[in-house]
Amino acid sequence: MLDNGLIMVCIILVINIVYVSFNTIRMILTLKGQRYLAALISTVEVVIYVVGLGLVLDNLNEIQNLIAYAVGFGLGVMVGMKIEEKLALGYITVNVITKGYDTDVANAVREEGYGVTSWVASGREGSRLNMQILTPRKSELRLYELIKSIDPKAFIITYEPKAIHGGFWVRAVRKGKLPQ
Structure with missing residues (x-):
């Protein structure tokens, strides 16, 4: 052969x-x-x-x-x-900066099951909503689509965290209650 x-x-x-x-x-x-x-x-x-x-x-x-x-x-x-x-092993952190300051964006993302930490940021053209979202990589594309459907002009940056400790996220991982 x-x-x-x-x-x-x-x-x-x-x-x-x-x-x-x-x-x-x-x-x-x-x-x-x-x-x-x-x-x-x-x-x-x-x-x-x-x-x-x-x-x-x-x-x-x-x-x-x-x-x-x-x-x-x-x-x-x-x-x-x-x-x-x-x-799609692991997790990603997604930083989102919206065009304006609107807390409804963070609330809409939370309603979909994502953990969101948000704060007011100051940009060149005024106040912005800055959000930090941690999600399994398997949910990455779905999260992008959700954010773009709410704010098509949102600025999105993604990176992989090296370590995760504490907070809503760790409890949700243990309970298996994360968006997939």
């Missing part, structure tokens, strides 16, 4: 897509502090890597194998990113 050049190219391509996808997921899990799951994935990842690299090195005279390895690597990065996007 491995004597057929096309089958060999396909095997190398698939192996590298799987390997690099695992690599991407492992890196993300490591950054999110999921060390045991990351270690388990890395064990599988290295076996896949050795098999794929071995196939290429055993057949270095076949340029199509090297090309399949390189293309599989690139596709693996894209597949890994898509998988991570679907998993």
